[in-house]
Amino acid sequence: MPAEIICMANFKGGVGKSTTAVNVAACLARAGHRTLLADCDPQANSSEMFIPEEKIEHDFRSIVVGKIPTEKVIQSTRIEGLDVLPASFDLAVLDKELVVSAGGVFRIRKALAPVTETYDFVVLDTGPNLSHLTLGALAAAQHIVITVSAAVWSTRGLQKFLRWIEEHQEEDLIEARLLGLVATMVTPKTRIGRKLLDDMEASPLPTFRTWIPRRIRAEDAALDSRVAGDPEMDMSLSLSYQDLTVEVADRVAELERGRHAAS
């Protein structure tokens, strides 16, 4: 069976997309799923959690423009079952190239096609803007996970972003459906933190029950390349990412069962 492809997205930066991508990917791998973390952000934050910058030679651009086989671009990581298709700043160039190339929006999907049978899950990380790369990543996915912080939850930007996704779904450029919104960097002791959790629970949008707490040690974890399941990782981040991953995998499995029942 081909991999389930999950795209982490938001129109803003600093909302925990990359942190969620690396931790969910790590938890999926540690739960025994063959997982590929594919980085579509030129900032390469999630790639560099597992691969030092100097070891990143190729990325999606090498596949699309350089005709390097996808398998050659993928690198293994210290976590068993977790591979990375890294990003580099070249992706900023690819973004412009996708605009002028025929079928540019489907180039990321095409680049992943040769390896989808190799993995159970592909987790795509995206940048903080509605670029062609982000659209290409969404067009390659079946599921969208949106990370939200209290600061973006009640903004018109989020509504517009959801509308932007819908418009592309209507045009059949995006087949992926919203798997759920997840609250990140939550401080439940503050009014704004509690409001975010209450609002999300009451929301008609699909939301995950698990929320990710704001932890001072999250930034150090990124610096030291620590992820959920590592012994030195902040325990509450570790546990919340493990819970979130169970919810993500359950929801994907439920959709899969629904698809089988319908066919």
Ligand SMILES: Nc1ncnc2c1ncn2[C@@H]1O[C@H](COP(=O)(O)OP(=O)(O)O)[C@@H](O)[C@H]1O
């Ligand atoms: N739960 C958290 N608590 C505190 N800081 C966090 C948390 N999650 C992420 N961060 C930090 O916030 C910053 C932005 O997170 P990141 O995942 O890179 O967001 P994005 O990919 O959306 O730009 C990073 O410095 C990261 O280490």
Ligand SMILES: [Mg+2]
């Ligand atoms: Mg990021």
